[in-house]
Amino acid sequence: MSASRDDDPRIHGIKSKIRVVPNFPKPDIMFQDITTLLLDPEAFKDTIDLFVERYRGKNISVVAGIEARGFIFGPPIALAIGAKFVPLRKPKKLPGDVIREEYVLEYGRDCLEMHLGAVKPGERALVVDDLIATGGTLCAAMNLLERAEAEVVECACVIELPDLKGRERLKGKPLYVLVESH
């Protein structure tokens, strides 16, 4: 069952540090900027702690983070729970053998890649990104891990845009977020 953490006293501080930038990257989009959260060491630490408290001791051996803002939140979580960190990247960034997953954007397509051999069959994995909007990128990430026969335990994001219904696009997998933005 998916959950958000409205009742934890640290959530208010985290939410207040997220900056909304209007009309970025295009008109009418209210961009949820987490960089201001990163400027507050206590709030950034609280953000990581909330994820770590949830996932520690759950036999999770893989934290997959989506380029590029998933690279900011994923590694501290991985380090704290003793898991490996697996970067999921835009095309042609990862050297060596990769598997690719194409996904649909509002206009056109994009692609996510993962290293061959980064995860082993049966490993339990989290997928981490700063935000879930339509869920397209997270879905592609989950597909990559499942193609490598890992088990996706949960997707974890700092922010959810619930109006975009990304939660429904996660093939029945649970989603955990700290903050919702309408």
Place this chain on the structure above:
Amino acid sequence: MATDQEGKDDRIARISSAIRVIPDFPKPGIMFQDITTLLLDPKAFKDTIDLFVERYKGKDISVVAGIEARGFIFGPPIALAIGAKFVPMRKPKKLPGEVISEEYSLEYGTDKMEMHVGAVQAGERALVIDDLIATGGTLCAAIRLLERVGVHVVECACVIELADLKGRERLGDKQLFVLVSSL
């Protein structure tokens, strides 16, 4: 019992052996230093971060600037451990809101690096982090961005140095700390 230096050497050895070299990436003749295999070894990754944290904790550093994208992997854990803010230094048009921008040279052409206006204050003490230093061009651009707003760049820190490319010399009076030097 291992001395501090022996313990440190053991960690460096493990880190070094966890880095994978990929020939001819992204183009023929380049031996690419791949840190993703380091990230697959939780102990080696933790040791990497610990070695930086041991050096920088308690030195009154309030800013860790990380260069997109692999600097985003190493910078935040260091920032969290030493109680500093993390400031992402990004490719053009990725940061929303007001930015300052620094152009720098590539082998062919130029690129740009951006930092948010107001992310750092004059007088703050900063580290610049990336996975690797090659020619030093990118690190230089990051140093310039920070110095333009009055920040004191204490040191640049990378996991790997490609010593032959003499990036260290390009940093002028700035110090460079690396864990692994690769020829």
